[in-house]
Amino acid sequence: MAEIRTEEMLMNVGPQHPSTHGVLRLVVKLDGETIVDVDPVVGYLHRGTEKLAEDLQYTQIIPYTDRMDYLAAMLNNYALVHAVEEAMELQIPERAEYLRVIVMELNRIASHLLFIGAYLLDLGAMSPFLYVFQDRERILQLFNEICGARITYNYMRIGGVKWDAPPGWIEKVQQFVPHMRESIKMLHDLITGNEIFLNRVKGIGAYDAETAIAYSLSGINLRCTGYKWDLRRNRPYSIYDRFDFEIPVGKNGDCFDRYILHLEEMEQSLRIVEQACGQIPEGPVMGKVPKILRPPAGEYYSGIEGARGELGVYFVSDGKDKPYRLKFRRPSFVNLQLLPSLLKGQNMANLIAILGAVDIVLGEVDC
Amino acid sequence: MFGFLKGLAVTISRLPKKKVTLQYPEVKPEWPERFRGIHEFIPERCIVCNQCARICPTSCISLSGTRGEDRKLRIDTYDINFEICILCDLCTEVCPTEAIKMTGEFELAAYSRDQLYKNMEWLYQNYLRHSGAKELEAGTGETGGPGEAGVGAAAGGGAASEQKAGGTDE
Amino acid sequence: MSEDQKETLPPSSGDGGRSGRDAASSEAVAEGVDAKRTASPSAGGEPGTKPQEAAPKREPAAKREAPPKKDAPPKEPDPREAPARALLEEVVAEVKTVFPDAVEGAELQKFRPVLLIRREYWRDVLHLLKTGERLRFRYLECMAGVDYPQGGYIEVVALLTRMPEATMIEAKTRTPRDAAELPSAVPVFPGANWEEREIFDLLGVHFEGHPDLRRIMMPDDWRGHPLRKDYSPFE
Ligand code: SF4
Ligand code: SF4
Numbered sequence: 130m131a132e133i134r135t136e137e138m139l140m141n142v143g144p145q146h147p148s149t150h151g152v153l154r155l156v157v158k159l160d161g162e163t164i165v166d167v168d169p170v171v172g173y174l175h176r177g178t179e180k181l182a183e184d185l186q187y188t189q190i191i192p193y194t195d196r197m198d199y200l201a202a203m204l205n206n207y208a209l210v211h212a213v214e215e216a217m218e219l220q221i222p223e224r225a226e227y228l229r230v231i232v233m234e235l236n237r238i239a240s241h242l243l244f245i246g247a248y249l250l251d252l253g254a255m256s257p258f259l260y261v262f263q264d265r266e267r268i269l270q271l272f273n274e275i276c277g278a279r280i281t282y283n284y285m286r287i288g289g290v291k292w293d294a295p296p297g298w299i300e301k302v303q304q305f306v307p308h309m310r311e312s313i314k315m316l317h318d319l320i321t322g323n324e325i326f327l328n329r330v331k332g333i334g335a336y337d338a339e340t341a342i343a344y345s346l347s348g349i350n351l352r353c354t355g356y357k358w359d360l361r362r363n364r365p366y367s368i369y370d371r372f373d374f375e376i377p378v379g380k381n382g383d384c385f386d387r388y389i390l391h392l393e394e395m396e397q398s399l400r401i402v403e404q405a406c407g408q409i410p411e412g413p414v415m416g417k418v419p420k421i422l423r424p425p426a427g428e429y430y431s432g433i434e435g436a437r438g439e440l441g442v443y444f445v446s447d448g449k450d451k452p453y454r455l456k457f458r459r460p461s462f463v464n465l466q467l468l469p470s471l472l473k474g475q476n477m478a479n480l481i482a483i484l485g486a487v488d489i490v491l492g493e494v495d496c
Numbered sequence: 497m498f499g500f501l502k503g504l505a506v507t508i509s510r511l512p513k514k515k516v517t518l519q520y521p522e523v524k525p526e527w528p529e530r531f532r533g534i535h536e537f538i539p540e541r542c543i544v545c546n547q548c549a550r551i552c553p554t555s556c557i558s559l560s561g562t563r564g565e566d567r568k569l570r571i572d573t574y575d576i577n578f579e580i581c582i583l584c585d586l587c588t589e590v591c592p593t594e595a596i597k598m599t600g601e602f603e604l605a606a607y608s609r610d611q612l613y614k615n616m617e618w619l620y621q622n623y624l625r626h627s628g629a630k631e632l633e634a635g636t637g638e639t640g641g642p643g644e645a646g647v648g649a650a651a652g653g654g655a656a657s658e659q660k661a662g663g664t665d666e
Numbered sequence: 667m668s669e670d671q672k673e674t675l676p677p678s679s680g681d682g683g684r685s686g687r688d689a690a691s692s693e694a695v696a697e698g699v700d701a702k703r704t705a706s707p708s709a710g711g712e713p714g715t716k717p718q719e720a721a722p723k724r725e726p727a728a729k730r731e732a733p734p735k736k737d738a739p740p741k742e743p744d745p746r747e748a749p750a751r752a753l754l755e756e757v758v759a760e761v762k763t764v765f766p767d768a769v770e771g772a773e774l775q776k777f778r779p780v781l782l783i784r785r786e787y788w789r790d791v792l793h794l795l796k797t798g799e800r801l802r803f804r805y806l807e808c809m810a811g812v813d814y815p816q817g818g819y820i821e822v823v824a825l826l827t828r829m830p831e832a833t834m835i836e837a838k839t840r841t842p843r844d845a846a847e848l849p850s851a852v853p854v855f856p857g858a859n860w861e862e863r864e865i866f867d868l869l870g871v872h873f874e875g876h877p878d879l880r881r882i883m884m885p886d887d888w889r890g891h892p893l894r895k896d897y898s899p900f901e
Contacts, residue, residue: 322500
């Protein structure tokens with residue numbers, strides 16, 4: 130049999146592709162069905178938030194952070210206000226801290242739900258997407274009631290939160306918790322046992338903890354390898370040290386572990402929400418803050434556990450009301466770096482499975 | 497095979513449940529009180545302190561005022577450019593007199609960019625459409641029509657249909 | 667900004683209390699202050715000439731230390747202060763045993779040890795910090811670049827974490843603005859890849875030895891580096 134002449138082929142996946150979760154372009158070099166090389170091209174959504182921030186007062190930057198990881202904007206809000214509060218050593222009222230924790234954990238759940246829906250959609254299962262949207266809708270409704278927006282919350286302020294919870298809101302959250310537990314069980318029934326799904330994700334895109342650490346991965350992308358690293362525990366901020374919750378970790382570092390960790394983390398977040406709703410004290414929601422916020426000159430870094438990993442804010446203040454330089458350490462951006470080496474040698478169909486499990490939000494990658 | 501059937505059972509159990517879809521253009525969603533939609537503006541409350549324009553992160557508010565005979569500042573023009581407004585609510589947060597507020601209006605689509613520049617007249621009409629109407633019903637409304645507030649009473653075409661709401665309370 | 671700075675400079679350079687606290691940082695402080703007094707304004711000349719490199723270094727540090735006098739009165743030594751200082755001394759000592767003249771300065775920033783590394787040693791020191799027997803800061807948490815036009819340099823910052831304990835240190839280095847070049851950290855931390863590309867793209871720092879130094883956010887044919895303070899989009 131004569132040898133067949135083969136040729137490598139370059140293929141573009143994205144930037145407009147339903148499975149790239151935004152405007153991500155992957156230039157894939159293919160040898161038949163096998164991926165030889167991948168070059169992710171980002172920057173299509175670059176809005177220069179960091180540059181814009183240099184011209185804005187700290188309060189004015191908060192709405193911009195909403196637009197980075199738009200699936201978990203509460204956490205973005207918090208990352209910024211937390212960094213500034215740490216720098217200025219402000220006292221935050223208890224009630225505000227609790228409200229923050231509740232909305233952050235709810236937002237984490239909403240974000241993880243969307244991950245599950247979108248991931249299954251990538252893999253070809255349509256219905257989970259619709260199921261998770263129902264539950265996510267309930268969370269967005271709760272957010273809508275507390276801050277008047279469904280995606281871009283702009284809820285946190287330096288020194289507290291914008292609004293106290295409206296009457297009955299805490300009770301609504303408490304009712305939501307058991308409902309969500311049911312939903313998680315339902316999602317397990319619906320997806321976790323499905324053989325087709327398992328074949329697509331088990332053992333796919335695996336890496337070990339050493340690689341993950343070398344590549345600075347964080348969040349579920351790191352924990353799926355079995356390495357227990359969660360800033361809520363390892364470097365406690367806010368009031369997370371008061372709650373009893375676990376850090377679920379994976380074993381194999383494959384796509385399945387990443388998927389299952391999202392579900393398990395949602396359960397832990399529910400536990401936190403439940404405890405926080407039980408403990409929340411009455412009181413003011415806004416601390417005493419100077420009218421014009423001027424963090425003392427210096428360099429500050431503070432990282433929180435975002436929905437996708439460590440969400441850090443590094444800023445340099447020159448003592449003015451605007452940051453001299455503000456840098457966001459965006460977990461999606463850092464996590465995406467590992468993608469090319471994960472994809473090498475895989476076949477084309479796994480590209481979507483592996484990319485989806487990294488759980489990126491392009492608004493955050495490009496900032 | 498078993499896991500697959502389990503999933504199917506979930507799907508089937510969902511079949512008799514009530515539908516959650518909202519038939520949007522016919523049925524409008526109900527927004528909570530705090531909903532941050534398009535602004536409304538009440539000219540006679542404004543003291544032209546310029547705080548809203550200063551806090552706006554996208555600088556989409558432009559306003560001007562003059563000092564009247566009674567040495568009070570009166571607002572002359574007040575425009576919001578909804579092309580770049582991000583509905584962040586910071587302007588309403590800083591306004592000391594609640595002259596600028598947000599409504600439940602959220603449909604902003606327009607055929608041209610120019611239509612997204614909303615002037616004071618439009619924003620006042622928006623007030624009459626929203627909280628103004630509610631306040632009237634409750635009998636607590638600000639009585640000042642556009643003419644009294646120094647707004648050209650000759651309303652733009654878009655607001656014409658709402659004129660009666662502004663006129664009847666005098 | 668520059669006015670502020672000038673006003674706050676004199677009190678901060680005379681902070682006797684601080685410089686006495688530890689040997690490592692007092693040395694750096696002394697060197698910095700001297701250098702500042704004798705420095706010629708032409709900062710960021712040829713790399714390698716020590717006095718010139720040291721000259722711009724002191725400026726922002728002084729500016730940073732000025733405000734504490736505002737919140738000084740109620741301040742007792744924070745419980746976080748002592749361990750952070752001990753860690754700083756330990757790390758500086760450890761680095762100095764291998765690279766005696768690599769550390770240009772050391773200070774605490776909000777209880778986080780900060781080491782200013784001479785840029786020729788940048789990659790080597792990072793490698794040491796990652797692998798050193800008693801250091802083991804093997805997780806690169808964040809990398810950022812900051813432009814200081816008055817000093818004439820760009821600062822590149824790497825935040826490193828020791829893994830299970832979550833103690834963090836900050837290593838930074840400086841490179842002149844007009845010939846911004848640094849050894850790349852990618853061979854040490856593969857995760858620095860995109861961060862360095864971003865710094866290259868937005869601040870124009872060339873990283874020697876980077877496997878794939880291209881623009882990442884801006885289009886490939888973009889001119890200029892947007893995060894530089896003197897960047898203007900209308901050129
Ligand atoms: S909502 Fe925000 S962006 Fe819009 S006008 Fe008010 S301050 Fe400006
Ligand atoms: S903040 Fe309120 S009162 Fe002041 S100018 Fe704006 S709308 Fe008028």
